[in-house]
Amino acid sequence: MLFTSWQKTYYEALEIKENNKTQRKMKWQEYQEAVGVLYEQMSEMGEVRKNITIPDRVTGQARQVDVWWEFQIGNHTIKILIDAKMRASKLDVKDVEEILALAKSVKADKAIIVTNNEWTSPAQLFANHEGLDFLILTIDEATDLIIDGKWLMCKDCGKDCVVMDSDGAVEIDEKINWWLGGKCRSCRTLHIICQACGAKGMMRINESWSCNCDFEWKNTEEYYEFKIITENDVTEFKDPNQREIDFN
Numbered sequence: 459m460l461f462t463s464w465q466k467t468y469y470e471a472l473e474i475k476e477n478n479k480t481q482r483k484m485k486w487q488e489y490q491e492a493v494g495v496l497y498e499q500m501s502e503m504g505e506v507r508k509n510i511t512i513p514d515r516v517t518g519q520a521r522q523v524d525v526w527w528e529f530q531i532g533n534h535t536i537k538i539l540i541d542a543k544m545r546a547s548k549l550d551v552k553d554v555e556e557i558l559a560l561a562k563s564v565k566a567d568k569a570i571i572v573t574n575n576e577w578t579s580p581a582q583l584f585a586n587h588e589g590l591d592f593l594i595l596t597i598d599e600a601t602d603l604i605i606d607g608k609w610l611m612c613k614d615c616g617k618d619c620v621v622m623d624s625d626g627a628v629e630i631d632e633k634i635n636w637w638l639g640g641k642c643r644s645c646r647t648l649h650i651i652c653q654a655c656g657a658k659g660m661m662r663i664n665e666s667w668s669c670n671c672d673f674e675w676k677n678t679e680e681y682y683e684f685k686i687i688t689e690n691d692v693t694e695f696k697d698p699n700q701r702e703i704d705f706n
């Protein structure tokens with residue numbers, strides 16, 4: 459099956475931004491991604507990693523961590539666990555306990571909960587005592603972060619997100635045509651936005667799709683390939699991340 463349009467996802471995201479009443483439409487994966495983007499922007503020091511697993515200190519079992527931030531102070535590496543909690547109701551002591559247990563399990567020095575909602579007084583007291591911080595990130599703010607951050611929910615599997623991390627360009631008749639591309643982290647479906655004609659396409663592994671300018675993309679095991687369909691149908695695959703330079 460070939461998908462030729464995933465505009466709906468984009469417009470749904472815009473709708474969230476425009477209308478607060480529809481904010482519950484944001485998915486938790488989107489919120490989690492937004493929290494990661496927030497810390498990437500905030501952290502001028504150290505390294506921020508999103509959605510990773512860290513082995514449990516005792517059992518060695520993989521523990522899922524939303525955002526992991528490491529930086530150096532002197533000879534010490536400070537490790538901070540950041541957990542995203544998109545909630546309809548206030549966070550409670552149980553939520554704090556759960557994150558503190560996770561922080562201990564992965565040997566974090568500090569834990570931060572980022573949430574769209576408030577927390578109960580007992581949760582606040584408990585968090586203060588244990589050195590856990592709360593941070594508010596509203597759904598509106600989170601939506602701004604993911605829309606501006608070239609990020610989309612996968613329209614194919616709907617379970618995970620697509621980071622549009624690849625941009626390519628090709629020069630034709632002294633005009634630069636460029637596109638944005640990225641793959642779903644879960645199902646690996648390729649998403650392409652052609653900036654020249656505005657077409658948006660989606661293709662699964664080994665599928666091809668062409669936009670209105672007769673550019674064609676193919677989703678491959680490695681990443682993806684790009685070619686120009688000419689009148690003579692002479693085809694040449696190019697590295698999508700390599701900018702074309704005309705030396706003439």
Ligand SMILES: [Zn+2]
Binds near residue numbers: 613614615642647
């Ligand atoms: Zn997907």
Ligand SMILES: [Zn+2]
Binds near residue numbers: 652670671
């Ligand atoms: Zn196009």
